[in-house]
Amino acid sequence: MHIVQEEGHTQEKLQALYDLSDYWLYIDSAKSMDFALQAYQIGKQLNDKFVTAVAHYYIAGVYMEHADLETAKMQFNKALTLLKDNKTIAGKRYQARIWHNLGAIEQRQDNDAGFLALLIEKACPILESIGDSVLLANNYYDIGNVFFGINQYDKALQYFKNAIQLLTNQQEYADAVECRLGIVKTLIYQEHYTDSVRINMKAYLDEAYQLLKGHPQAFSWLSYFTVNGLYFQYVTKQTDEALHMYDQGLAFLKDRQEPYRDVDLMNRKYYLYADRGDWVNAQKMAEYVYHETGKQGLSHDKLVALRNLVDVEEALHHRDRAFRLLKQYVALSDTVRNQQLDVKLNLIEKKYEAEKKEKQILQLKTDNQLKTASLKYNTAMLTFTGSGLVCLSALLILAFLLYKNKTRLVEKQQQLHQEQVRLLKKEQQINFFNAMLQGQEQERKRLASDLHDGLGGLLSNIKLLLSKDCPVEKTEEGKTRHELILSRLDKAVDELRRIARNLMPETLLHFGLVTALRDFCEDLERSGVHIALQTYGFTLDDNRDRQMMVYRILQELINNAVKHAEAKNILVQCIQNDDRVFITVEDDGCGFDSGKEVKGIGLHNVKNRVAYLNGHLDIQSQPGVGTTINVEFNTHEEYLPTYS
Amino acid sequence: MLNLIRMKNISLLIVDDHPVVLEGMKALLQDNEQVLVKGSCYDGKSALHFLENTAVDVVLLDINLPDMSGMELCKEIKRLYPQIHVIGISNYNERSMITKMLQNGANGYVLKNAGAKEIVESITSVMSRKVYFSPEVQQALFEAALHDTFELPKLTRREQEVLKYIAEGKTTHEIGELLFISPHTVETHRKNLMQKFDVSNAAALIRVATQYHLI
Numbered sequence: 001m002h003i004v005q006e007e008g009h010t011q012e013k014l015q016a017l018y019d020l021s022d023y024w025l026y027i028d029s030a031k032s033m034d035f036a037l038q039a040y041q042i043g044k045q046l047n048d049k050f051v052t053a054v055a056h057y058y059i060a061g062v063y064m065e066h067a068d069l070e071t072a073k074m075q076f077n078k079a080l081t082l083l084k085d086n087k088t089i090a091g092k093r094y095q096a097r098i099w100h101n102l103g104a105i106e107q108r109q110d111n112d113a114g115f116l117a118l119l120i121e122k123a124c125p126i127l128e129s130i131g132d133s134v135l136l137a138n139n140y141y142d143i144g145n146v147f148f149g150i151n152q153y154d155k156a157l158q159y160f161k162n163a164i165q166l167l168t169n170q171q172e173y174a175d176a177v178e179c180r181l182g183i184v185k186t187l188i189y190q191e192h193y194t195d196s197v198r199i200n201m202k203a204y205l206d207e208a209y210q211l212l213k214g215h216p217q218a219f220s221w222l223s224y225f226t227v228n229g230l231y232f233q234y235v236t237k238q239t240d241e242a243l244h245m246y247d248q249g250l251a252f253l254k255d256r257q258e259p260y261r262d263v264d265l266m267n268r269k270y271y272l273y274a275d276r277g278d279w280v281n282a283q284k285m286a287e288y289v290y291h292e293t294g295k296q297g298l299s300h301d302k303l304v305a306l307r308n309l310v311d312v313e314e315a316l317h318h319r320d321r322a323f324r325l326l327k328q329y330v331a332l333s334d335t336v337r338n339q340q341l342d343v344k345l346n347l348i349e350k351k352y353e354a355e356k357k358e359k360q361i362l363q364l365k366t367d368n369q370l371k372t373a374s375l376k377y378n379t380a381m382l383t384f385t386g387s388g389l390v391c392l393s394a395l396l397i398l399a400f401l402l403y404k405n406k407t408r409l410v411e412k413q414q415q416l417h418q419e420q421v422r423l424l425k426k427e428q429q430i431n432f433f434n435a436m437l438q439g440q441e442q443e444r445k446r447l448a449s450d451l452h453d454g455l456g457g458l459l460s461n462i463k464l465l466l467s468k469d470c471p472v473e474k475t476e477e478g479k480t481r482h483e484l485i486l487s488r489l490d491k492a493v494d495e496l497r498r499i500a501r502n503l504m505p506e507t508l509l510h511f512g513l514v515t516a517l518r519d520f521c522e523d524l525e526r527s528g529v530h531i532a533l534q535t536y537g538f539t540l541d542d543n544r545d546r547q548m549m550v551y552r553i554l555q556e557l558i559n560n561a562v563k564h565a566e567a568k569n570i571l572v573q574c575i576q577n578d579d580r581v582f583i584t585v586e587d588d589g590c591g592f593d594s595g596k597e598v599k600g601i602g603l604h605n606v607k608n609r610v611a612y613l614n615g616h617l618d619i620q621s622q623p624g625v626g627t628t629i630n631v632e633f634n635t636h637e638e639y640l641p642t643y644s
Numbered sequence: 645m646l647n648l649i650r651m652k653n654i655s656l657l658i659v660d661d662h663p664v665v666l667e668g669m670k671a672l673l674q675d676n677e678q679v680l681v682k683g684s685c686y687d688g689k690s691a692l693h694f695l696e697n698t699a700v701d702v703v704l705l706d707i708n709l710p711d712m713s714g715m716e717l718c719k720e721i722k723r724l725y726p727q728i729h730v731i732g733i734s735n736y737n738e739r740s741m742i743t744k745m746l747q748n749g750a751n752g753y754v755l756k757n758a759g760a761k762e763i764v765e766s767i768t769s770v771m772s773r774k775v776y777f778s779p780e781v782q783q784a785l786f787e788a789a790l791h792d793t794f795e796l797p798k799l800t801r802r803e804q805e806v807l808k809y810i811a812e813g814k815t816t817h818e819i820g821e822l823l824f825i826s827p828h829t830v831e832t833h834r835k836n837l838m839q840k841f842d843v844s845n846a847a848a849l850i851r852v853a854t855q856y857h858l859i
Contacts, residue, residue: 280827280828316828317828449708452708452735453661453662453708456662456735456756457662457664457665457756458664459756459757460665460668460735460756460757460758461664461665461667461668463757463758463759464668464669464671464672464759464760464763465668465671466759467759467760467761468671468672468759468760486759489757490757493735493755493756493757494757496735497735497736497737500735501736501738506736506738506741507736507738507740507741510713510715510740510741510744511740511744515740516740518739518740519738519739519740522738522739522784522787522788523738525787526787532798534797534798534840536836536839536840537839571798571800573798573800575836575839577832577835577836577839580832582832582836584800586800586801628800628801628802
């Protein structure tokens with residue numbers, strides 16, 4: 001502050017403004033912007049291109065932190081234009097930094113290829129030319145990380161190792177630590193845990209620890225905890241130690257304002273719990289990760305989170321949610337795949353390598369020109385063959401990659417096609433079953449109303465006619481017979497009523513499932529059996545088709561208990577918790593051996609209907625104790641039956 | 645004497661979509677001394693139209709009509725003409741149907757297998773401001789009323805086991821292992837038990853269960 005207010009030493013003042021802008025960047029972006037703008041004013045006053053450019057660089061930094069990536073890009077480009085003809089080391093260093101940050105913007109917009117291209121083609125050559133090993137190592141580290149991210153582990157290892165070499169004897173420790181941890185992480189992912197690799201990993205981890213020891217606040221501790229946790233989890237299989245490491249990492253993050261950084265660790269913990277089969281804890285982790293990745297734009301992370309959540313929900317039998325998430329996953333992975341990252345990345349890398357080789361060859365050529373003329377011919381030949389070989393190998397690799405990509409694409413398409421055929425078949429099956437059930441219900445409805453209106457009307461008319469006139473026969477015997485006929489007629493009407501109701505529960509159409517069930521149970525109770533019907537929150541969202549389906553299931557189960565099991569007491573329980581429905585029919589009847597295959601058309605129908613609801617049917621029976629039948633399903637389940 | 649004369653003139657409308665029933669009713673009541681059948685309709689719309697022009701004392705109303713439900717028509721008639729007595733005639737003796745008719749203002753409910761005497765009795769009953777139910781209907785209502793008394797929630801065998809273990813202080817995990825079911829299922833049972841006893845935590849659940857001597 002003091003320096004800023006002093007007049008005169010412009011250079012010092014500018015440096016102070018840059019430092020202040022940097023300092024406030026993560027704390028108060030308005031202040032950070034303010035200092036950057038002051039530097040910009042000075043640059044304008046002095047009409048100094050370099051100062052103005054650097055001011056643009058800092059302004060862009062603030063926009064970038066604020067996630068206004070397009071404005072940041074614009075500011076960086078202004079700075080680049082101003083620095084174009086600047087050949088000083090400081091100017092070049094800023095150019096490299098700007099290219100790096102432009103690349104980082106590309107990466108944030110999910111364009112890994114762009115990031116890699118700008119680092120390899122722009123930033124690295126500049127830094128190599130001015131020999132700034134610290135910054136170059138930093139770029140190498142970033143490149144290594146991108147390659148790691150797209151599973152090109154050998155390249156990642158090479159770049160990490162190069163960076164470590166550049167950083168030997170340098171003060172900078174953070175990148176040195178990160179590169180070592182990067183190597184360990186890459187080796188873990190390569191999954192070739194030979195003894196020598198294990199020793200290597202341990203050595204790198206120890207080196208990282210030694211480097212970090214003197215810096216308790218260093219952010220790289222987070223990486224250390226993460227990677228060390230991975231090492232315990234996958235290499236030495238000490239899961240408790242791994243969990244301890246992850247928790248240390250999370251504790252380290254707790255006091256720091258670093259949103260999203262905990263997601264990686266939580267995801268790690270998810271895998272750990274999932275491997276242990278602890279799905280309850282795994283679900284907590286997966287939900288958190290899914291929620292957090294939803295806020296960010298990195299589609300790779302989103303894909304992983306979705307995939308994990310699908311696994312969890314499947315393991316917990318939440319099939320409907322698993323299916324919905326799976327659909328999301330498929331849609332997102334299509335988008336990501338379309339970017340065809342791998343191909344582009346490889347092409348750029350090849351181009352860079354070829355350019356570098358060509359430069360080397362050129363260098364050799366000029367050197368040799370100074371030497372004897374006799375060597376000139378040989379050198380030219382060498383150059384020609386060299387470049388020819390390089391081109392040839394590049395072409396071969398390109399052809400191979402294209403071929404590989406094409407076969408993979410064909411395979412994917414075939415898989416997709418098969419999946420579609422399978423789904424269509426299933427859908428057809430469902431439609432068929434659906435139509436059958438609907439036809440059945442319609443036919444029953446028609447029969448029921450025929451019975452009621454036709455036969456019912458006739459019977460009641462007969463009753464009226466017979467009851468109106470006194471018996472023709474005045475004898476006592478004649479009267480008794482008349483009475484008998486009348487009571488038989490009543491029985492006939494009762495029977496008709498019962499048949500019609502079994503065919504179509506009229507009350508279900510008028511008053512819904514619970515009332516219909518109550519009527520059904522009350523009617524059965526007249527035959528002497530005791531039925532306790534308990535319903536809690538049981539509405540089935542007023543979906544009549546589904547209600548009918550459930551009514552039929554219960555009708556069958558209760559009838560079975562009365563007729564076949566000869567039960568005295570039946571407990572019918574229907575509970576709905578949100579969209580989950582639990583139905584239990586329990587009786588004290590004779591029971592059967594639940595190990596044996598249960599035959600009979602009734603239970604087969606129940607099975608089919610439960611399958612139609614995509615639910616679970618569970619039958620527990622013990623001779624002498626009774627039978628318990630549980631049905632469980634989800635009201636938002638899509639119909640994907642697996643019935644026989 | 646005066647009373648008797650008035651009784652002879654009970655005017656009646658029959659609403660039933662079944663011609664045989666309609667003719668039977670008409671024939672039955674034709675030579676009745678008290679009841680005068682003023683008209684008969686096949687559906688709800690024509691019944692309402694008929695009532696616009698003709699005043700009647702009693703409507704015999706079928707619950708199943710082609711254009712609207714008899715329950716709805718009953719409500720409409722009582723709304724427009726509160727003084728008219730409505731008797732439902734139906735093949736259904738389910739409690740829900742009967743109660744709905746009563747809620748919609750019906751004064752009686754007769755099953756379709758009623759004899760001649762019963763039909764006449766139902767008409768005279770409602771005219772003297774009594775309600776009338778067929779014997780079977782009375783029985784259905786009576787049995788239902790018996791069931792509506794307070795009853796403890798019944799527990800399934802599995803729920804009894806889970807409740808017992810909860811009371812013993814076992815964790816979800818332990819209960820799952822003891823009963824060979826997943827912890828997730830145990831949680832569901834626990835949730836259902838709390839819903840049944842209308843409590844919000846395990847402690848209250850145990851207290852209520854002890855109170856009712858379930859454990």
